[in-house]
Amino acid sequence: DAGVTQSPTHLIKTRGQHxxxxxxxxxxxxxVSWYQQVLGQGPQFIFQYYEKEERGRxxxxxxxxxxxxxxxxxELNVNALLLGDSALYLCASTxxxxxxxxxxxxxxTQLSVL
Amino acid sequence: DQQVKQNSPSLSVQEGRISILNCDYTNSMFDYFLWYKKYPAEGPTFLISISSIKDKNEDGRFTVFLNKSAKHLSLHIVPSQPGDSAVYFCAAISYGGATNKLIFGTGTLLAVQP
Structure with a gap:
């Protein structure tokens, strides 16, 4: 069976983009849960969804x-990107x-914001 | 406020010897403590967990010890193998809410030397 799949694997954006x-x-x-991992830090919880309902933020x-x-x-959407949004974004399922x-x-997904 | 702390950013061990990774926490309300392993370019994978009502859990070469009075847990790997070289994250979870939000430490990079 396939594991959790994320796309894209890498992404480069500029400040202010979506x-x-x-x-x-x-x-x-x-x-499904989303985590952000900034370089040198552990993953940080962003959202959890269950049956299409938000369970936590x-x-x-x-x-x-x-x-x-x-x-x-x-889907995870980020608007008005900042340099500090550069991170590895992890999705997890249970x-x-x-x-x-x-x-x-x-x-x-490795996101780089320039 | 960092509720889960891993104070050693890295650890180097000889193959066949014991690896001991440490983790401290501040929140007495955590219900479970976990260890995840992460290889480069891969997501974290679950390794072993321990309930807050236990003081030891063993799974093959991996044993986790929990000292509630000291708010400290440790992961022992015996014997260590080169394939164990990875970043190890300590994490904790409280079941009080509806989410399965994990609180991660900053990780310890384990290098097992052949």
């Missing part, structure tokens, strides 16, 4: 938004039952 990152969870997983500005589609895939702490991560 970006959309995409994630497909493992088949059968209904929950981290300490990120309103420029960050997300949604989940009926097929459980998800099944609707079982251990909530065991997240399955994709390989991430």
């Amino acid at each position: 970006v959309t990152l995409r994630c497909s969870p493992i088949s059968g997983h209904k929950s 981290g300490n990120f500005p309103d420029r960050f938004s997300a949604r989940q589609f009926p097929n459980y895939s998800s 099944p609707d039952r079982g251990r909530r702490e065991k997240l399955f991560f994709g390989s991430g």
Whole structure:
């Protein structure tokens, strides 16, 4: 079975632009979470979605938004990009039952803002 | 406010010896503690976890110890192998809310020398 897939793998944008990152969870997983990993830091929670509903939001500005589609895939949108948004963006999925702490991560999207 | 801390950015160990990675936390309300391993260009992968009501959990070469009074946990890898070389993240989760938000430490880069 395919794991969590994210696209694109790399992206270069300039300040002020908008970006959309995409994630497909493992088949059968209904929950998707987004994390931001800045160089030298651990991943930081941005959003969690379950059954298309937002379940939680981290300490990120309103420029960050997300949604989940009926097929459980998800998009993360970031508006008005800043240099500090440069990071690895990780998507993770979990099944609707079982251990909530065991997240399955994709390989991430490396975003560079110039 | 960093709730999960990994104070050693790197660790170098000889193949066959024991690797000990350390993690401290500040929030007594965490329900589970986890270790994730991350190779370059890949997402983090779940390694092992421990409930806050336990003091030890073992899975093959990997053992996690939890000292609640000291708010400290450690991951022991015995024997260490070159393939264990990766960044190890300590993480924690509280089940009080609806999310499965993980709080990550900053990571420790383990290098196992052949």
